[in-house]
Amino acid sequence: MSVRAPFNLDVIRADFPILRRKTPEGRTIVYLDNAATSQKPESVIEAISQYYRAHNANVHRGVHVLSEEATQAYESARQKVAQFLNAPNERNIVFLRGTTEAINLLAQSYGRPNLGPGDEILISHMEHHSNIVPWQVVCRQTGAELKVVPIDEHGVLDIEAFEAMLSERTRIFSCVHVSNALGTINPIKRMVSRARSVGAITMVDGAQAAPHMPIDVQDLDCDFYAISGHKMFGPTGIGALYGRAELLESMDPYQAGGEMIKYVSFEKTVYNEVPHKFEAGTPNIAGAVGLGAAVDYLRSIDFEAAMGHEEDLLEYGRQQLERLPEVRLIGTAKEKAGVLSFWMEGTHPHDVGTILSHEAICVRTGHHCAQPVMQRFGIPATIRASLAFYNNHEDLDALIEGLKKVKRVMLG
């Protein structure tokens, strides 16, 4: 591992080519939609390109030189992800399309065979649809019941209610680490510990946490933890599920096909070892290589300083937004990461998004795949500016100026 360079925002920004691009009108892109997907550093783009230029072959098959190199690149990416999450071993890491697929895998490979009537799955009110719908599906299949921990007006989980809802009936606790719609950081370590004490299996959706904080699955002591590559400066279509070894061993495969088998005859099939048992078909090799490069990138920068910079930006953005009387922030937890979600009185988020886009400002407007959160706050949608460490104060100033223009256009 190379020596970490001190955090220099100009150097960091120069690592992300898209931040230099201009619109046809000559405006520089202001990218504040990082919770939807993050931009990619040159090193990630180059790693994918180099993989296809020099090493492309199928993995775990064939003995030729390219297949060996591709297998080596793919498995070395697994090691990198294992180190990034502080997993005990790379065999704890299953490569998947992303967090959505990870939760679906868990629901079907663990939930479906192990749940029945009377059993409960506990989630929170601030989940992304991807941590709601797979559980509704498995509840319908098994007769288990879905329970939801409420949130308060700041977008903070009601921990007392959580404690009260835990019981020996709670078989699975699946919760988001950082909310994509609100930015709330949940006290996930404490919650995992409480859920495990009643015998529940614990799953953490880490899609929004990984780009903002170090993750240590052994310290969290969770059974499963899922990440999405594209939210953490890697490519789309690749993500990873960390799983406790004995659980992964005991679980059925998620999909069946090539790669996930050891031996096949028409009478009997022996499944491959963990984690390959869960990776049917030719995997997203280039994606894994890109994710490995993203992990390398995150480990090459002064991440602690990057986090400090992001906290400054979040506080600055909050203060600037609060100066606009029409703005109502949605999600005002003390513990927050990366997200400024808000409603602008007298306007609709969709109109705000279109007008900001005219200024080359990219924000997300909508329900952020978290409609229950919107229902909780009694609004159909929000405007969400979401940060990464490559953002600067000028990006937020541009947002504020853009919102003033929205006022001029929409409110006269």
Next chain:
Amino acid sequence: MNDLQDLYQSVILDHSRNPRNFRAIDGANAKAEGYNPLCGDQVTVYLTLEDHLITDASFQGVGCAICTASSSMMTQQVKRLSSEKALQLFELFHDLVTTAEEFDIDTLGKLAVFSGVRNYPMRVKCASLPWHTLKAALEQKEQPVTTE
């Protein structure tokens, strides 16, 4: 880039701030709900039909400026049209906000202010949602229609 004022014309802003026919019709004999899952726009269209003639039209719901203005102006335009004529107007309106380089201003009338929408592909559904809902009401569909 296109001028924002092509999209947010003053007529559209006026209708979005002060929507006309924004009410339920007691005893409406045709009604449908429309929903755009992309942005959460939701509109309910109420119609009074007498022998396939629309004698009253109204709407309620929450939506962006484009959706609200489109609903408001649609309810004005379809009043006193036969259901067949109203559906023909939907066809013309749909062309107006998607592809049409030229349009029949005599038939579309005030609705021509929505021509700027076609430069914003992500916003076409905002303008067309009330019309899809009107169509569902005329066809007496019970399931809410969506733009997806």
